[in-house]
Amino acid sequence: MSDESTRQVPEEPRQRLMLVTGMLGAGKTTALRVLEDLGWETVDNFPIRLLDRLIETPQAGRSDMRGPIAIGFDSRTRGFDPQGIIRKVKELGARADLEITTLFLDCSSKELERRYNETRRRHPLAADTPVDAGIRAERELLAPLRRWADIMVDTSEFTSNDLQRAMRERFGDADAQELTVTVSSFGFSRGMPPVADLVFDMRFLDNPHWDPMLRPLTGEDAPVGEHIRTDPAFDEAFVRIRDLLLLLLPRYRAQGKAYVHIAFGCTGGRHRSVFTAREIAAALREHGFSPTLLHRNLGARAADLLEGSPRREE
Structure with missing residues (x-):
């Protein structure tokens, strides 16, 4: 058998996909902004049911289309269903061409309440009830995702700069952090x-x-x-x-x-x-x-x- 016939074709690098979710007010927007600075393509509030379309296999030779993708979603995202999201990601995780990570941003209820009061924003799940009721409802809704996530970051004691630094240290490579x-x-x-x-x-x-x-x-x-x-x-x-x-x-x-x-x-x-x-x-x-x-x-x-x-x- 000739060398040509036995030569192995190098495998295509796996598509990196990060799902970024967590409690509202815990820092998802900041985290996505840092990932974008680190070279990730970021999409926020993306319907998870459309994930398949977003990560379709790129055309041959289009290596530029295989850059890392970070997708943000939370309890406000249309069709938000934690159990359905877990099933979808498990299904995608079985693909040999994908490397999927789930990042969950958590924060203490007391600190979240302080942040909402400081910004005077209404919690989306609070309706006409106090903000702490909305936080409790959201925490119960997100509990399956928090337990299932690969990485959990608690931002209770973080400033915005602290979270940015933590994201760069965890997800940035040496070149991305070069000054x-x-x-x-x-x-x-x-x-x-x-x-x-x-x-x-x-x-x-x-x-x-x-x-x-x-x-x-x-x-x-x-x-x-x-x-x-x-x-x-x-x-x-x-x-x-x-x-x-x-x-x-x-x-x-x-x-x-x-x-x-x-x-x-x-x-x-x-x-x-x-x-x-x-x-x-x-x-x-x-x-x-x-x-x-x-x-x-x-x-x-x-x-x-x-x-x-x-x-x-x-």
């Missing part, structure tokens, strides 16, 4: 960068522009770097900025921030800011980050005219 860091240099003579998150003004350092030998060079040239390092303020300032960034960046990532732009400015954007940005980017790489380094005004010769004006305090 995109940009380190840039710029010249104040051409204005502040419009989208920077953190801006450091390096004009307190001695300006290499006033050295005729260094003026035509940039912060990427070794003589300029050596000149800047001789400034007594540079080492301490650099260490403090570096340590501040190493403190802040993991916290930004934990809060779900996807992009952070750190900008360093000097007068023309050619010497002090360029050198400092390069050194900070290198330090961040040593600590596990992968920053993109940009120099906005490095090729701007017009900055020389500004820095070449009569010397003044910057």
